[in-house]
Amino acid sequence: MTAIQLKTGAPGARILGFGGYRPRRRVTNDELSQTMETNDEWIQSRVGIAERRWASDDETLVEMAVAAGGKALAASGVAPDDVDMVILASATLEHPIPGIGPQVAHRLGITRPGAFDLNAGCAGFCYSLEVASNAIRSGSARHVLIVGAERLTDVIDQTDRATAVIFADGAGAAVVGPADEPGIGPVAWGSDGDQSSAIEMAGTGRIAMAGQAVYRWATTRLTATLEQAMAEAGVTVDDIDVFAPHQANLRIIESMHKRLGFPERTVVARDIVRTGNTSAASIPLALEALLESGEAKSGDLALVLGYGAGLTFAGQVLRIP
Structure with missing residues (x-):
């Protein structure tokens, strides 16, 4: 019997470049106070957000994803013809069919x-x-292009302070390529489906979130995931230069930072203060911002953690390009 042949790839993979797109419109807490019972002090004390970006009609998911993906390709030095796979991460697709991953690839000149x-x-x-x-x-x-793109303003009730003060729009991207040594550590991931109702979109088509339940879950259950990701990558908190978890809530970020006991030199991503919660886009947007500001530099070791609806979670250690 003839055996099926398998391909073999590179010894490891690494991120080669980041790119991001932030919508033009800045929405301050004072602006939100005009349409709902809230104020700047209330919002900042609970979630740490001072302003967020909301997309205009022309800033569609595809347009934002193409902008972020193009920046990531330019930063990586990888030509569109050398990209073999495109993954579009999003929880806010307007329609399930057709998918927008192929559309984004086509717009960027990535062939088949x-x-x-x-x-x-x-x-x-x-x-x-x-x-x-x-x-x-x-x-x-x-070579793989990853784009996280969200228009959460399409699925929130903009008079509901439980969600409208938190969620925002944007796109973040990364190009991943081969490496002689791993630049992306083993993933520590999973899900808690028994809490799937904590974040959901009901028949109204609007997102609903049990904020306190998600806060307790994230601050008590996910520290172990971060520790697992570091252990499987063979590093400790003392090795981490940048801590960039999902930008969901500044209080959650600060709680995780305190629980893990990072050294004083570790840079902590706080992009949520000016960008809001952009779901699948938040981590690449935060890392791009840290690189642009000089707070993070090429070669730094970063610890990342995504978590949200599902409830799903995934943590990795990665080398910053």
């Missing part, structure tokens, strides 16, 4: 890649990162 959409809520970028890393190491792809 494997392309698909992935919905793991706010953990979508980290889930996509593991899929991309595995594809490169198995030989089924050499």
Whole structure:
């Protein structure tokens, strides 16, 4: 009997470049106070957000994803013809069919890649990162473009302070390629489906969130996931230069930072203060911002964690390009 042949890929995978797109419109807390019972002090004390970006009609998911993906390709130095796979992570697709991964690839000049959409809520970028890393190491792809793109303003009640003060729009992207040594550590991921109702879209088509339940879950259950991700990558908190979890709530970020006991030199991503919660886009947007500001630098070791609807979660250690 003839054996089926398998490809072999690179020894490891790494991120080669980041890109991001932030909508033009800045929405301050004072502006929100005009349409709902809230104020700047209330919002900042609970979630740490001072302003967020909301997309205009022309800033569609595809347009934002193309802008972020193009920046990531330019930063990585990888030509569109050298991209074999495109993963579009989003929880806010307007229609399930057709997927927008192939559309984004076409707009960027990427010819006939494997392309698909992935919905793991706010953990979508980290889930996509593991899929991309595995594809490169198995030989089924050499370069992968990941884009997290969200228009959460399409699915929130803009008079509901439980969601409208938190969620925002934007796109963040990364190009992943082969490496002689791993630049993306093993994933620590999972789900708690018994809490799936904590974040959901009901028949109204609007997102609803049990904020206190999600806060308790994230601050008590996910520290172990971060510790697992570091252990499987063979590093400790003392090795981490950048801590960039999903930008869901500044209080959650600060709680995780305190629980893990990072050294004083570790840079903590706080992009949520000016960008809001952009779901699958938040981690690449935060890392791009840290690189642009100089707070993070090429070669730094970062610990990332995505978590959200499902409830899903995924953590990894990665080397910043």
